[in-house]
Amino acid sequence: MRARSTLFTIPLFAVVVFGFGSGCATYESELGRAEDHFIHDEHPAALAGLRALEPDWAGYDTRDRARYCYLRGMTDYRIGFKADARHWLAIAAEIEKDTPGALVASEKTLVDEKLEELNAVIWSGDVLVIEEAPGTPHPKQVETTKKNDAEIPAADNDKKKSSDDDDSPKPKSKSKSKD
Numbered sequence: 051m052r053a054r055s056t057l058f059t060i061p062l063f064a065v066v067v068f069g070f071g072s073g074c075a076t077y078e079s080e081l082g083r084a085e086d087h088f089i090h091d092e093h094p095a096a097l098a099g100l101r102a103l104e105p106d107w108a109g110y111d112t113r114d115r116a117r118y119c120y121l122r123g124m125t126d127y128r129i130g131f132k133a134d135a136r137h138w139l140a141i142a143a144e145i146e147k148d149t150p151g152a153l154v155a156s157e158k159t160l161v162d163e164k165l166e167e168l169n170a171v172i173w174s175g176d177v178l179v180i181e182e183a184p185g186t187p188h189p190k191q192v193e194t195t196k197k198n199d200a201e202i203p204a205a206d207n208d209k210k211k212s213s214d215d216d217d218s219p220k221p222k223s224k225s226k227s228k229d
Contacts, residue, residue: 077103077110081118088121096125116145116152120161127164136168 080103087096100122107118123138142161146153153161 077106078114081114081121084125085117085121088125091128093125093129096121097129100125112145112149112152116142116149117157119145120153120157124160124164127168132168132171136165136172139165139168 080099084096084099084103087093087099100118103118104122107115107122110118119138119142123135123140123142126132126138127135139161142153142157143165146158146161
């Protein structure tokens with residue numbers, strides 16, 4: 051009976067060990083795949099891979115957490131999701147601050163540069179767009195050319211009130227004739 055239980059224990063042990071080992075390899079390979087997409091300017095594919103890894107990123111080792119945050123922030127930045135980019139780049143900068151060397155020098159430089167740029171927008175009082183399509187220009191503030199009644203001279207104001215405007219959505223008032 052003892053020999054029989056040992057036969058079942060060995061395969062079960064192998065499944066558990068290899069099962070956990072393949073989970074680590076999976077996130078590392080997925081992170082590597084997202085990085086390859088990022089390097090080849092395939093940003094939507096990189097973002098899709100990174101979003102799939104998001105639920106587990108906090109459990110990665112320090113270097114992989116920093117790498118994930120860097121890739122996620124820079125991918126969001128390049129796509130145009132500036133608010134998300136600022137979030138992830140700030141986390142990458144914090145990881146680097148707590149654990150110097152978590153980012154390679156070129157990544158750290160880029161994180162600092164882009165984070166400074168995005169923070170300048172916020173600190174100037176402007177708002178980062180949460181999701182902005184690539185190439186979309188920022189909306190311009192529209193200036194109206196219509197003057198309000200206070201700006202119209204009195205003579206023109208009376209003329210405006212008495213004239214019937216064909217484009218007016220209001221019903222036309224019947225003008226009183228003077229007899």
